[in-house]
Amino acid sequence: MLKARAESSRFVQAGGAIALDGEACVDVIRSALAKNADLRLLVRGFSMTPFIQDGDIITLSSLPASGIGIGRAVAFSRPSDKRLVIHRLVGILRKPAVKYITKGDNVYRQDIPVSRSDMLAFVLRVERGGRILSFGTGPERRVIAFLSKWNILWALTYAGGRMIPRAIRQKMKQWLFF
Amino acid sequence: MKSVISLNDICKPSDNVVAREVSGEFIIIPIASGVGDLEDEIFSLNETGKSIWTKLSSGKKMKDVALALSKEFDAPLDKIEKDCLGLMQELLKRKMVVVKSKS
Numbered sequence: 001m002l003k004a005r006a007e008s009s010r011f012v013q014a015g016g017a018i019a020l021d022g023e024a025c026v027d028v029i030r031s032a033l034a035k036n037a038d039l040r041l042l043v044r045g046f047s048m049t050p051f052i053q054d055g056d057i058i059t060l061s062s063l064p065a066s067g068i069g070i071g072r073a074v075a076f077s078r079p080s081d082k083r084l085v086i087h088r089l090v091g092i093l094r095k096p097a098v099k100y101i102t103k104g105d106n107v108y109r110q111d112i113p114v115s116r117s118d119m120l121a122f123v124l125r126v127e128r129g130g131r132i133l134s135f136g137t138g139p140e141r142r143v144i145a146f147l148s149k150w151n152i153l154w155a156l157t158y159a160g161g162r163m164i165p166r167a168i169r170q171k172m173k174q175w176l177f178f
Numbered sequence: 179m180k181s182v183i184s185l186n187d188i189c190k191p192s193d194n195v196v197a198r199e200v201s202g203e204f205i206i207i208p209i210a211s212g213v214g215d216l217e218d219e220i221f222s223l224n225e226t227g228k229s230i231w232t233k234l235s236s237g238k239k240m241k242d243v244a245l246a247l248s249k250e251f252d253a254p255l256d257k258i259e260k261d262c263l264g265l266m267q268e269l270l271k272r273k274m275v276v277v278k279s280k281s
Contacts (some may be wrong), residue, residue, distance in 0.1 A: 024200040028207065031196040032214040041216040057217050 003084045024079045025084045029120050033062045038124060047104030048073065048086060050143065050157065051136035058086065060121035068092075071141030073123035074102065076114050086123065087111060088141075090149035105148045106157060185241035185259060190270040191234055195274050204228040206274055221272070230265050233273065238268065243276045 032039045033080050039060045046054055046170065055151060068074060070089055078085045091101035099113035126133040136144060147153040189218065191197060204223045207214045219225040223231055225258045229251070244259040251258070269275040 013247040024198065026200055028196055028200075028216070031198070032207065032209060035193065035196070035209055035214075037194075037212050037214045039214045039216060040218070059213070136263075 022113045023077075023082045024085075026082060027073065029060065029068035029084065031059070033121055036062065038062075038132075039121070043086065045086075047107045048088070049106040051105055051133075052086065052123065052126055053128065056126050056133075058123050058127070059125040061124040063119060065121055068091075068100065068119065068122065069142075071143075073137070073141075075123070076102065077118045077120060079112065079114060079118055083110070088145055088148055090145045101149075102108065103148055105144070105153050108151060108154055110149070151167070157165070183240065183270060183277060184238065185263065187240055187266075187267050188237060189234055189240060189270075189275045190237065190278050191231070192274055193258055194274050197231065198230065199228075204231065206231075208274055209271065210273075221274075226261055227265050230262055237278070 027037055035095040040057055041060065044054060052058060058073075063074075068089055070091065072089050072137055073086060074089050075084060075086045077083070085102070086102045087101055087107075090103045093099040093101060093113055098113070099115055100119060101110055101113050103110040115132045123137065126137060144153065147156070148168055182238060192208075196207045196209070199207055204227070206221045206223065207216060208219055208221075210219070229247060230243065233246060236243070238246070240262050241259065244262045247253070247262070248255040248258045250266060255261065266275060
Protein backbone atom coordinates (compact mmCIF):
# COMPACT_ATOMS: atom_id res chain seq x y z
CA MET A 1 0.00 0.00 0.00
CA LEU A 2 1.34 3.36 -0.93
CA LYS A 3 0.32 6.47 0.90
CA ALA A 4 0.18 9.91 -0.59
CA ARG A 5 1.05 12.66 1.82
CA ALA A 6 0.83 15.78 -0.29
CA GLU A 7 -1.99 18.27 0.01
CA SER A 8 -5.32 17.20 -1.46
CA SER A 9 -7.62 19.45 -3.44
CA ARG A 10 -10.83 19.43 -5.42
CA PHE A 11 -9.62 17.26 -8.30
CA VAL A 12 -6.34 15.84 -7.10
CA GLN A 13 -6.52 13.45 -4.20
CA ALA A 14 -3.36 13.10 -2.25
CA GLY A 15 -4.55 11.25 0.79
CA GLY A 16 -5.50 7.71 1.70
CA ALA A 17 -3.70 4.71 0.36
CA ILE A 18 -3.29 3.35 -3.13
CA ALA A 19 -2.64 -0.33 -3.66
CA LEU A 20 0.10 -0.62 -6.21
CA ASP A 21 1.40 -4.12 -6.55
CA GLY A 22 1.73 -6.93 -9.04
CA GLU A 23 1.93 -6.07 -12.70
CA ALA A 24 0.74 -2.50 -12.08
CA CYS A 25 3.73 -1.84 -9.85
CA VAL A 26 6.13 -3.33 -12.41
CA ASP A 27 4.51 -1.24 -15.14
CA VAL A 28 4.89 1.99 -13.16
CA ILE A 29 8.53 1.19 -12.38
CA ARG A 30 9.30 0.42 -16.02
CA SER A 31 7.64 3.69 -17.11
CA ALA A 32 9.57 5.77 -14.60
CA LEU A 33 12.89 4.13 -15.42
CA ALA A 34 12.22 4.68 -19.13
CA LYS A 35 12.24 8.39 -18.31
CA ASN A 36 15.69 7.98 -16.73
CA ALA A 37 14.21 8.56 -13.33
CA ASP A 38 15.07 6.87 -10.06
CA LEU A 39 12.15 5.68 -8.00
CA ARG A 40 11.60 5.78 -4.24
CA LEU A 41 9.26 3.20 -2.79
CA LEU A 42 8.29 1.55 0.43
CA VAL A 43 9.35 -2.05 0.95
CA ARG A 44 6.94 -4.62 2.29
CA GLY A 45 8.27 -8.05 3.24
CA PHE A 46 11.05 -9.77 5.13
CA SER A 47 12.95 -11.72 2.48
CA MET A 48 15.91 -9.32 2.48
CA THR A 49 16.21 -8.90 6.24
CA PRO A 50 18.46 -7.60 7.73
CA PHE A 51 19.82 -5.50 4.87
CA ILE A 52 16.44 -4.37 3.58
CA GLN A 53 13.64 -4.55 6.09
CA ASP A 54 9.88 -4.25 6.06
CA GLY A 55 9.09 -0.53 6.12
CA ASP A 56 12.39 0.62 4.63
CA ILE A 57 12.30 3.06 1.73
CA ILE A 58 14.48 2.11 -1.19
CA THR A 59 15.54 4.03 -4.26
CA LEU A 60 15.61 2.03 -7.46
CA SER A 61 17.84 3.07 -10.33
CA SER A 62 18.22 1.87 -13.92
CA LEU A 63 20.56 -1.04 -14.45
CA PRO A 64 23.91 0.06 -15.85
CA ALA A 65 24.55 -0.83 -19.48
CA SER A 66 27.90 -2.29 -18.49
CA GLY A 67 26.15 -5.08 -16.63
CA ILE A 68 24.81 -5.94 -13.23
CA GLY A 69 27.37 -6.60 -10.54
CA ILE A 70 26.99 -9.67 -8.36
CA GLY A 71 25.95 -8.70 -4.87
CA ARG A 72 23.64 -5.88 -5.87
CA ALA A 73 20.08 -5.96 -4.58
CA VAL A 74 17.97 -5.93 -7.72
CA ALA A 75 14.32 -5.46 -8.57
CA PHE A 76 12.84 -7.84 -11.09
CA SER A 77 9.52 -9.06 -12.37
CA ARG A 78 9.07 -12.62 -11.18
CA PRO A 79 8.36 -14.70 -14.30
CA SER A 80 5.72 -16.89 -12.65
CA ASP A 81 3.33 -14.12 -11.58
CA LYS A 82 4.90 -10.87 -12.87
CA ARG A 83 5.09 -9.45 -9.37
CA LEU A 84 7.85 -7.13 -8.23
CA VAL A 85 10.56 -8.87 -6.22
CA ILE A 86 13.63 -7.29 -4.65
CA HIS A 87 16.35 -9.83 -3.96
CA ARG A 88 20.11 -10.04 -4.20
CA LEU A 89 21.95 -11.04 -7.36
CA VAL A 90 24.12 -13.97 -6.30
CA GLY A 91 25.21 -15.41 -9.62
CA ILE A 92 24.97 -15.26 -13.40
CA LEU A 93 24.46 -18.24 -15.69
CA ARG A 94 26.20 -17.72 -19.03
CA LYS A 95 24.99 -20.77 -20.97
CA PRO A 96 22.84 -21.61 -22.82
CA ALA A 97 21.50 -18.07 -22.34
CA VAL A 98 22.34 -15.39 -19.82
CA LYS A 99 20.18 -15.79 -16.72
CA TYR A 100 20.47 -14.08 -13.38
CA ILE A 101 20.40 -16.04 -10.14
CA THR A 102 18.76 -14.14 -7.32
CA LYS A 103 18.02 -14.92 -3.72
CA GLY A 104 16.53 -13.23 -0.71
CA ASP A 105 19.12 -12.85 2.04
CA ASN A 106 16.57 -14.19 4.50
CA VAL A 107 15.28 -16.98 2.27
CA TYR A 108 16.71 -20.50 2.18
CA ARG A 109 16.20 -21.18 -1.52
CA GLN A 110 17.36 -19.37 -4.62
CA ASP A 111 14.77 -17.96 -7.01
CA ILE A 112 14.15 -19.39 -10.44
CA PRO A 113 16.78 -17.68 -12.67
CA VAL A 114 15.46 -14.64 -14.50
CA SER A 115 16.35 -13.28 -17.91
CA ARG A 116 17.61 -9.77 -18.62
CA SER A 117 14.20 -8.66 -19.83
CA ASP A 118 12.71 -9.38 -16.39
CA MET A 119 15.36 -7.36 -14.58
CA LEU A 120 14.13 -3.86 -13.78
CA ALA A 121 16.53 -1.94 -11.59
CA PHE A 122 19.03 -2.10 -8.78
CA VAL A 123 18.71 -0.77 -5.27
CA LEU A 124 20.70 2.43 -5.14
CA ARG A 125 19.84 3.45 -1.61
CA VAL A 126 18.11 2.15 1.49
CA GLU A 127 16.49 4.51 4.00
CA ARG A 128 15.44 3.42 7.46
CA GLY A 129 13.97 5.72 10.05
CA GLY A 130 14.95 8.75 7.98
CA ARG A 131 18.60 7.68 7.71
CA ILE A 132 20.44 6.36 4.69
CA LEU A 133 22.04 2.97 5.20
CA SER A 134 25.25 2.25 3.41
CA PHE A 135 26.14 -1.19 4.74
CA GLY A 136 25.12 -3.84 2.22
CA THR A 137 25.12 -1.59 -0.84
CA GLY A 138 28.87 -0.93 -1.07
CA PRO A 139 31.73 -3.24 -2.10
CA GLU A 140 30.92 -5.55 0.84
CA ARG A 141 27.87 -6.65 -1.10
CA ARG A 142 29.97 -9.28 -2.90
CA VAL A 143 30.81 -10.93 0.42
CA ILE A 144 27.15 -10.70 1.43
CA ALA A 145 26.16 -12.31 -1.88
CA PHE A 146 28.57 -15.19 -1.21
CA LEU A 147 27.22 -15.67 2.31
CA SER A 148 23.66 -15.44 1.04
CA LYS A 149 24.18 -17.82 -1.88
CA TRP A 150 25.55 -20.58 0.32
CA ASN A 151 23.00 -19.94 3.07
CA ILE A 152 25.66 -18.94 5.55
CA LEU A 153 23.85 -15.66 6.07
CA TRP A 154 20.56 -17.47 6.54
CA ALA A 155 22.19 -19.81 9.07
CA LEU A 156 23.75 -16.88 10.92
CA THR A 157 20.44 -15.06 11.01
CA TYR A 158 18.42 -18.02 12.21
CA ALA A 159 20.62 -20.50 14.04
CA GLY A 160 23.44 -18.22 15.16
CA GLY A 161 21.11 -15.35 15.87
CA ARG A 162 19.18 -17.35 18.42
CA MET A 163 22.32 -18.32 20.29
CA ILE A 164 23.48 -14.73 20.61
CA PRO A 165 21.79 -12.83 23.44
CA ARG A 166 19.26 -10.23 22.30
CA ALA A 167 21.22 -7.34 23.80
CA ILE A 168 24.32 -8.24 21.79
CA ARG A 169 22.24 -8.71 18.64
CA GLN A 170 20.80 -5.22 19.10
CA LYS A 171 24.30 -3.78 19.50
CA MET A 172 25.44 -5.56 16.33
CA LYS A 173 22.46 -4.18 14.40
CA GLN A 174 23.19 -0.67 15.60
CA TRP A 175 26.84 -1.03 14.69
CA LEU A 176 26.13 -2.38 11.23
CA PHE A 177 23.15 -0.29 10.19
CA PHE A 178 23.28 3.01 12.03
CA MET B 179 6.56 30.14 -16.68
CA LYS B 180 2.88 30.70 -17.32
CA SER B 181 0.86 30.77 -14.12
CA VAL B 182 -2.72 31.36 -15.30
CA ILE B 183 -4.39 29.17 -17.89
CA SER B 184 -7.08 30.35 -20.27
CA LEU B 185 -9.50 28.45 -22.49
CA ASN B 186 -7.32 29.25 -25.50
CA ASP B 187 -4.34 27.42 -24.07
CA ILE B 188 -3.25 23.94 -25.05
CA CYS B 189 -2.20 21.87 -22.07
CA LYS B 190 -0.34 18.60 -22.28
CA PRO B 191 0.81 16.09 -19.69
CA SER B 192 4.35 16.87 -18.64
CA ASP B 193 7.09 14.48 -19.74
CA ASN B 194 8.05 14.32 -16.10
CA VAL B 195 5.08 12.32 -14.89
CA VAL B 196 4.02 8.71 -15.01
CA ALA B 197 0.24 8.38 -15.21
CA ARG B 198 -1.55 5.04 -14.98
CA GLU B 199 -4.96 3.64 -14.18
CA VAL B 200 -4.47 1.13 -11.38
CA SER B 201 -7.31 -0.86 -9.85
CA GLY B 202 -9.86 1.73 -11.03
CA GLU B 203 -7.84 4.65 -9.71
CA PHE B 204 -6.03 7.06 -11.96
CA ILE B 205 -2.66 7.83 -10.44
CA ILE B 206 0.01 10.34 -11.34
CA ILE B 207 3.59 10.16 -10.14
CA PRO B 208 5.61 13.31 -10.74
CA ILE B 209 9.30 12.91 -11.43
CA ALA B 210 11.11 15.68 -9.62
CA SER B 211 14.87 16.07 -9.94
CA GLY B 212 15.06 12.70 -11.66
CA VAL B 213 13.24 10.85 -8.89
CA GLY B 214 9.70 9.49 -8.92
CA ASP B 215 8.54 9.19 -5.35
CA LEU B 216 6.04 6.40 -4.79
CA GLU B 217 6.22 6.91 -1.04
CA ASP B 218 5.57 10.61 -0.59
CA GLU B 219 4.43 12.00 -3.94
CA ILE B 220 1.72 9.96 -5.57
CA PHE B 221 -1.56 11.53 -6.62
CA SER B 222 -4.87 10.21 -7.82
CA LEU B 223 -7.40 12.07 -9.92
CA ASN B 224 -11.10 11.89 -9.25
CA GLU B 225 -13.52 10.96 -12.05
CA THR B 226 -13.76 14.53 -13.36
CA GLY B 227 -10.01 14.92 -13.30
CA LYS B 228 -9.48 11.60 -15.03
CA SER B 229 -11.89 12.51 -17.86
CA ILE B 230 -10.11 15.81 -18.42
CA TRP B 231 -6.63 14.27 -18.23
CA THR B 232 -7.41 11.65 -20.87
CA LYS B 233 -8.37 14.41 -23.32
CA LEU B 234 -5.15 16.37 -22.82
CA SER B 235 -2.95 14.39 -25.16
CA SER B 236 -5.21 15.29 -28.11
CA GLY B 237 -3.45 18.65 -28.40
CA LYS B 238 -6.72 20.61 -28.41
CA LYS B 239 -7.32 23.98 -26.81
CA MET B 240 -8.92 23.84 -23.40
CA LYS B 241 -12.17 25.27 -24.76
CA ASP B 242 -12.36 22.37 -27.25
CA VAL B 243 -11.56 19.85 -24.52
CA ALA B 244 -14.37 21.35 -22.43
CA LEU B 245 -16.76 21.27 -25.38
CA ALA B 246 -16.02 17.60 -26.04
CA LEU B 247 -16.56 16.74 -22.37
CA SER B 248 -19.74 18.79 -22.25
CA LYS B 249 -21.15 16.76 -25.14
CA GLU B 250 -19.85 13.48 -23.74
CA PHE B 251 -21.41 13.98 -20.31
CA ASP B 252 -24.32 16.15 -21.42
CA ALA B 253 -23.32 18.78 -18.86
CA PRO B 254 -23.42 22.60 -18.99
CA LEU B 255 -20.44 23.95 -20.92
CA ASP B 256 -19.71 26.78 -18.50
CA LYS B 257 -19.42 24.36 -15.58
CA ILE B 258 -17.13 22.01 -17.52
CA GLU B 259 -14.95 24.93 -18.62
CA LYS B 260 -14.63 26.02 -15.01
CA ASP B 261 -13.68 22.46 -13.97
CA CYS B 262 -11.12 22.17 -16.78
CA LEU B 263 -9.42 25.43 -15.89
CA GLY B 264 -9.53 24.59 -12.19
CA LEU B 265 -7.83 21.25 -12.73
CA MET B 266 -5.25 22.62 -15.15
CA GLN B 267 -4.39 25.35 -12.68
CA GLU B 268 -3.80 22.72 -10.01
CA LEU B 269 -1.79 20.45 -12.26
CA LEU B 270 0.29 23.36 -13.53
CA LYS B 271 1.05 24.34 -9.94
CA ARG B 272 2.24 20.78 -9.34
CA LYS B 273 4.19 20.79 -12.65
CA MET B 274 2.21 17.84 -13.97
CA VAL B 275 1.13 19.63 -17.16
CA VAL B 276 2.82 22.03 -19.54
CA VAL B 277 1.16 24.80 -21.51
CA LYS B 278 2.12 24.20 -25.12
CA SER B 279 0.81 27.27 -26.89
CA LYS B 280 -1.65 30.11 -26.86
CA SER B 281 -3.40 31.65 -29.84
